[in-house]
Amino acid sequence: MTLAERRALLLLNPNARNGDQDVDAALQRLRDAGLTLIELDPDGPDDVPSCIRRHAYDAELLIAGGGDGTMNSVAEALMDTDLTLGVLPLGTANDLARSLGIPDDLEAAAAIIAEGRTVRIDVSEVNGRPFFNVAHVGIAAEIPRNTSQVEKRYFGPLSYLLAAIRTWRSHRSFNARVQLDGRPQRLRCTQLSVGNGRHFGGGMVIDADARLDSGQLVLSSWKLRSFWRLVLIGLAMRRGQHRYFSEVLQASASAIEIDTDVPLRLTADGEEFGHTPATFRLHPARVAVRVAQDDAGAAHVDG
Structure with a gap:
């Protein structure tokens, strides 16, 4: 399946902070690349993993817009499904995005989701x-x-x-x-x-x-x-x-x-x-994620 035929689940944290950047412009960038976006509406933070699992067969990508807390909230569902993670950094620290070489600029991050490549990264767990x-x-x-x-x-x-x-x-x-x-x-x-x-x-x-x-x-x-x-x-x-x-x-x-x-x-x-x-x-290598083709985070992931 080509990228232009792909569907993506979209999870946005409405309370995340990333200055005055225009999320709509980033989403339009994804649509212009041919992605069909299926917006999720979980019943609160505790429902996020279950909501993703319910819709996992509807898409190939999960685009998560938020900070590191949002990324953490989707980790369990990503481990349980075949979904590939696309990161829109909307938080304060955005440390996962930083480790992956994904810039804070939302349109640039959207371009990576649309035009980048897929690598696999480790996930850790503590007390389950x-x-x-x-x-x-x-x-x-x-x-x-x-x-x-x-x-x-x-x-x-x-x-x-x-x-x-x-x-x-x-x-x-x-x-x-x-x-x-x-x-x-x-x-x-x-x-x-x-x-x-x-x-x-x-x-x-x-x-x-x-x-x-x-x-x-x-x-x-x-x-x-x-x-x-x-x-x-x-x-x-x-x-x-x-x-x-x-x-x-x-x-x-x-x-x-x-x-x-x-x-x-x-x-x-x-x-x-x-x-x-x-x-x-x-x-090791438990979750798939989109990174840049030129891999600005080459020191952080190999793939």
């Missing part, structure tokens, strides 16, 4: 729930609770820095028992992160070598001494160079388990995922 980007325990897991929706709308990714400042004031270090492919370690941490993708937090890089098709999870453990060290390491993390700080431990594995002395909040893709203990599994 899938995620694309990075999961956190510790200070980064508390940041979403301290992030104002008003700040997100007006300041974009800068809102996460403001939330980090507020979160630091009340943070506590913790003890963690970690297993990397069955190898035990004991760590004293301010933050533990487990990455499937490359980016999180509006462009932070979990590891300079992280890829969405690596078949490996990345563990990043921080033991911070001061807020200013957090700032310095955070700046280095924009380039994935935080591994060179003495407070940071980086490791990789295909399976990771984390337990803590008391249950601690767990987040992934910016969403609440419960509490520790946490068991991470990797599903």
